[in-house]
Amino acid sequence: MISFILFIAVIGYSISSRAGLTVPEKFLRDTTAYVQQWFYKPAGYIAGLFQDIGNLRSVYEENEQLRMTAAAYAREKVEYNLIQQQNERLQAKLNFTEEQKKMYDYKYLIAQVVAVSPDAFNRTMTINLGTREGLRERMAVTTEDGMIGFVSEVSELTSTVMPITSLNDEESGISVTVLGKQNQSFGILSGYNSETEHMLMTKIAANDPIKKHDIVITSGLGNIYPRGMVIGKVDSIQDSDIGLTRTANIKLSANFDHLNEVFVVQTPGASQ
Structure with missing residues (x-):
């Protein structure tokens, strides 16, 4: 199969190097181009598939990183709210004791x-x-x-x-x-x-x-x-x-x- 492809490619190149083409040569050139496209397209599909898989993995890793970041933010937000509430509660108690000391x-x-x-x-x-x-x-x-x-x-x-x-x-x-x-x-x-x-x-x-x-x-x-x-x-x-x-x-x-x-x-x- 490889030899056949090379043979067709050589013939196609030799034909395209001449200016004038006969009817059989034109037929052979078109046939060669038609056969070549069936070998080129699967190769392109496979290359695109590998590229899509690589892009999908990158998107997955980015999503995992975003999920971790969102979880860390939510945890820190809860801790911040608890600390803020505690500070407000203790501040109210401090204000109370200061007012009572005056009385x-x-x-x-x-x-x-x-x-x-x-x-x-x-x-x-x-x-x-x-x-x-x-x-x-x-x-x-x-x-x-x-x-x-x-x-x-x-x-x-x-x-x-x-x-x-x-x-x-x-x-x-x-x-x-x-x-x-x-x-x-x-x-x-x-x-x-x-x-x-x-x-x-x-x-x-x-x-x-x-x-x-x-x-x-x-x-x-x-x-x-x-x-x-x-x-x-x-x-x-x-x-x-x-x-x-x-x-x-x-x-x-x-x-x-x-x-x-x-x-x-x-x-x-x-x-x-």
Whole structure:
């Protein structure tokens, strides 16, 4: 076959080198060109196929690189958002402590919540501060939104926090007042209604100026809890059966879901 092709090629070249062609020579030349195209086209197809395969591999490698780059970008974007949220959260806490320092001579110890009790009747939480940091029982625990509870048990490295939602009639309660009416309003935070999700402020005098939407804060009476800790807002007020006292329903300001960091309030001389 190769010899035949070479023979036809030589004949075609010898014919094309002469100026004048006879009819048989023209026929032979056309035949040679026709045969040559059938050998040339498959060779071109094969060469193009190899080139397409090479291009396809390059495109595949580029796609793999793009996928890796996109995945890395998505991962870094998530990390950036988490860091930004953490910075915003910590900045808010820093602003809170700075504002509180201007109002009261308190020290705020930031603590990490390391565990939460799964018991529905004992919603305590564990923080990573203890006696080594100067903690003691009955210290108030708060967030930048409002008070969440108090230290109930202390060990060297950790402490247990009892939420104010665990208060009941058997507890001594927390003395509270109304912001802006500290010399006129008084009550006891003595219980939590899980159905309405409100704290109960009891023993309010009939002539107390407390009103709906007032902000309830700790009064500091009894020197057990520091004064000025925000509890929540008055949602409703009811008179007692005999009309001598009233009871207020308080909507808590603090959010008890997904607590990560809290503040333990250390009053002057508390760590001594």
